[in-house]
Every structure is written in C-alpha cells, then in structure tokens.
Amino acid sequence: MTTTKAKVVYSPVFTDGAEFRIPTFKLLKQDGSLFKGAKAPDLDKEKALRIYRAMVTTRILDERMLAAQRQGRLSFYMQCTGEEAAVIGSAAALDDADMIMAQYREQGALAYRGFSIDEFMNQLFGNELDYGKGRQMPVHYGSSKLNYMTISSPLATQIPQATGYAYGQKLAGDGHCTITYFGEGAASEGDFHAALNMAAVHRVPVIFLCRNNGYAISTPATEQFAADGVAPRAYGYKMDVIRVDGNDILAMHEATKAARRLAVEHNRPVLIEAMTYRLAAHSSSDDPSGYRSKDEEAVWREKDPILRMRLWLERKKWWTEDDEKQLQENMRREVLETMKRAQKRPPPALDTLVSDVYDEVPPALAEQFDKLKAHIRRHPDAYPKSAEHAKGTAKEGGLK
C-alpha cells in the first residue's frame, strides 16, 4: 500500500519536475569579497587558516606527485585540482570524529584531518610503512585514527556503506555522522540509488556529497544524465538537498555545517551537490585533450577556489603575501624531502602477500606461501624485492 495522498485528476496529467528549480548557494566572489546579502560565515581565524593550509598542501602535493609520476617515480596519480574547496570546505564543517568515506579524489579531506606528508608518501610509494601494506594503487589512502575509510577503486561502493556506517552511529547514539564523497558519474551506479533510498527510509545521519566536476573520465555530465544535475534525485527519496558553488570554500563549509545539524540532530540524511570542475586529467593515465578544449578549462581556471579563499583571507587581514611565500616554500620543501625519504624505504615484507586475506592465514594458503618462498630461494635474482624475506617456512617465520 502506498502512503501517497496525491490529489486525483480525471484526465492524464504528466509532470516533469520542471517546476523544481534548485538554486545554487554562494557566499564568496572570486575577488574574495562576499556577495551582497551574503551572511558572513561563522569561521574563526584559526580554523580558516587550517582550511587554507590544507588546500595549499593538497595543491602542492598534487603538482609534485603528478610530476613524480611523469618522471617514472610513481606508477599512477590522481589530482584533486580545482575541487579543493568542495572537499576541504565540507570536511572542515564536520567533527573530526565523524566518518569520511571517500571515492579517490578527496586527499584534501585527509590533509585537513592531519594526515602527514610522510603518511601520504608511504602509501603513494607502497613502502613498508604504508598502512595498506603496498597492496593498492597510489592514492588509495586510509586512516583509522583519522576516521577515513580506506579507498576502494570500484565506483560508488562506498555510498551504501556510508548509509550502513551512519545507521550504526545512530544506534550507538554518539552524535556522529558519516559523509560520503563521490562524483556525478558514480551517482549513476545502482549503489547510489540504493544508498539514498535506504538512508531516507531508515532516517540515517549521513551526508552524501556529490562532486559534480563535469566529467567521468571523458564522459561529460551532459551524457551522464538528462536531468538538471544530481540534486533533483533527492526529491524522489524525500531527502533534503542543497546545491552549492563547489569552488566557494565559505559556502561549502556553511552548507555542510547545516547539513550536519540536520543529520545528527534530526536524523535527516542530506544530499549536497557541489558544482565544480575537474581541472586536472582524470588520472595520470588520462589525457583530456582528447575530449575537451583548453578554452573550457581556462574558464574554470579563473574560478580557482584556493585563490578565492586567499583573497578573502587577505581582506580579513588574516594572511599576507609573506605568509603565502613561506607556506609555499616550506610545503614544497617538505613534499620533496619526504618523497625522497619514502621512495628509499624498502617494500613491505613478503608475508604481506598472504596476511589479512583472513584474520588468520588458512593452512592451504600457508602451504602456497611456503612453496613461494622455496621458489624465491631458488631464483633470488628474479625477486629483488623479496629475496631477503624468503627464508624459512611459514611456521618458522612466525606467520600469523
């Protein structure tokens, strides 16, 4: 039985939703001043600078690591360039204990939470200190201490997981919520729809943050959906929704703060559509010149979210050219030094091949591992990364 109490008509009436026009929330102009009528946000200097530093860190890390990929130091990289405000503005509006379940372009949220450059580098180089034990491609970060779920490459799988995680938070009653990030392309996956519907039905404290950056690899948003963006879908699930200028750090922060209140205080899930642009290629394996023009990119380069925030900070007298110069220099130096250090570290030990498949290594796998080690001992030159680790049997090696 449906609970719809719609009025009845006696001839066919079709509706196409055109009456719903979702506005875009903005606060900050590109010159760093507020729009007329925009309310100054509740953001103190300390927090504003924490946000700004995370944005600059992300940009510098992205520039340097793409260059490192081009030099052959790294196998792969993905930049967040142009989307820093959408990611960091939203993450900064949360409690640091709230859960983040990201897609793969949200390194800014981790930078904001305090992931160190060393921690970034150890994952990127898959060395012995990588929390993920060298198993995943670069940019698949995770941090349990910073409440940042380890990234999974398959798209949209994290979205219904976020609904489930947040339902658990609701039951635990600890006043926390989950935010999940995804692109407008991933929002086409079935998992997106399942996640929103379940969140609305079960009244789950989860924030769905769609980075509508215009492209899913080469596919423009215009070939991804016929509708006016992703936001209108929320109506179908009876969910609160807001569309925000994703390059406006203040609007992103303000909108997410309000969304968090709805989620945590009223158990109302929220969809936020951040309108932004993927200035970078999809990944280091991609070349956008095959599907979009430089002119189009130039339009969005003018809307740089980091410069916009910097101009606002300067107007507030919270930031100077000297501060900028110092931050840039320090960060570039740290990134470079840290990269060299991480690259020199040895790879994870050989037993990371078989650990964590289960809580304990099953006997059949332990046997496979022993055979592998015996094989490596016979051909040490063919396995330079692991020849030293190939001594002894699983039992002797204290395999857990």
Add this chain to the structure above:
Amino acid sequence: MTQMNMLQAINNALDTAMAADERVLCFGEDVGIFGGVFRATSNLQQKYGKSRCFNTPLVEQGIIGFANGLAAQGSVPVAEIQFADYIFPAFDQIVNESAKFRYRSGNLFNVGGLTIRAPYGGGIAGGLYHSQSPEAYFAHTPGLKIVVPRNPHQAKGLLLAAIHDQNPTLFFEPKRLYRASVGDVPDEDYRLPLGEAEVLKEGTDVTVLGWGAQMEVIEHAVEMAEKEGISCEVIDLRTILPWDVETVANSVFKTGRLVVTHEAPLTGGFAGEIAATIQERCFLYLESPIARVTGMDTPFPLVLEKEHLPNHLKVYEAIRSSVDF
C-alpha cells in the same frame, strides 16, 4: 595483411562488424568520441554515428541490462566493461539474465547476439582492482561462452566469431598485451572457431595449457624446458566455456603429463575443472599429477605482484617437476 597491435586488431574487428551489419552497436563507459580508455573503439563514433557507438552513463548493470534488451530485440550489441574488475555490478544481468534468456523462454527469446568485451589480467601495476581474471566465476554459468585471445590475429578472428555467434559471449582481452603484442592481421572479415583449442607446438613429454596473456609466459617457460631437452606440447585453450576437452585429452594421451596455468587464484580456478576432467579421461595415461600454476589464493597485490603472478620461472619449474616425477 597489416601489422597491428592487439588494440588495433580489436578496433579493426569492431569496425569490420559495424561496416558489415548496421545492427552491430558498440557502447560503454567512455567508448564514444574518446574511443575508450584503451582506445579500442577509436573513431567508431566518428565513422558510424552517435546512435551506433556511444558513451553510457557509469552503471555496469545498466550497460549489460540494456545490452540484453537490445539483443532480445534483434540488435547485435558489443558492450564494453572498462575493466573486468568492474563487471561485478552486472553479474546478475549476465548470470541470471544473459545466460538463461533462451532456456527459460523455451527459446521464444534469446540474447545470442550479445558480446561483452572487458580487459582483464595483471602485470600492469594495477593492484586489486585493475588486475583480476574473473573467467572462473562465469565459467560456472551454463549458457555463456567465454573467449580469451592471445595475440592480434586471434583477437580479431575470435572477436568477429563472438559477435556473430548466436550465444551471449564474454570476450576477455589481455590488457597487458594490448600494445605489447604485435603481428600480422588479415584486413578482411575472418572468424576463428569458438570452442576449439589450438595446438601451437607439438611435443611428446608434457602438455602445457593456458590462454590469453599466459601464452606468452608459457612460451618463455617452454624455451627454458626445451633447452634441457624436454619436448613440450603447447595448447591455447582460447575458449574457456564450452571448452575443448578432446584436443586437450588427445594431447595428454600422447604426453602423459599436463601443466595448466592461469593468473586467477588456485582455488576454484578453471585449471581445477580441466584437471578433474582430464584425470577422468586420461587416468591410465598419466605419468604425473596434473600441475596447476596460478595466482595465489589472495586478492591481487600491487608492490609484490611479481611474486604473486605465475611467471615463466614458476611454469618452467612445474614442467620440470612434472617430467621428473
């Protein structure tokens, strides 16, 4: 004849099929103007228009469901899944729908025109989700055909056969060889038989069996073994489902030994099915246990992928052990 790499051969096969029959359509994520992330569908949209070669929204179950409907209607869809690792949202459409369409309707309806292309396999620093070989999941599903080419010539001939075959067919492309494998490819339309293995080299001491990218690994391993005087018979299975038992059994009758290798994990891998069938057929002829050289029973790693993969050294050692048993 034109020299092509495997991507060019696949592109050429699609071009050939689309030129010959306007019912043939190519679609998937990024396959339109961009020509796919590997460029297998380059220039097809420019040549045949947006209605026959197009980008889909990013939804694998949608792509295959849509393709099932198209095939039922009488079109000839060639759907691309960007990586075989991302085929699983479409598992229901493939396993419960594509595979059972004909059977459940008493042959009133079928999706025989459907071909699903997906790059598979490791060795490209792709980690967990750009490296998997999922053929065994689908090999457990009667109603599907599964085909894996080893080089450009095979890729074009087998893909054209898959497109024209009257059964839903999964075509797994060894992406490690996309640009690395180069060879002469006929310019015309030609079709290689599905369901038939190919004996690439005759030998008397041991049969070495594989498919796809693993054939290159076998070639190196066999070179090592032959230097030591071991005569190897090499077979490319080519079609995983339904597989060519006769060719493999006849070879093992002769050699008395079998080594099977694939990248997918050992447990539940297709080598297990081959070993079970061949020991039934050839029990009294076997001189040694059938050996499986495979990936380990773990997810696909990144930094230690070389250790994980069944490389030529491991295949060589298995050949050696089989002969020395």
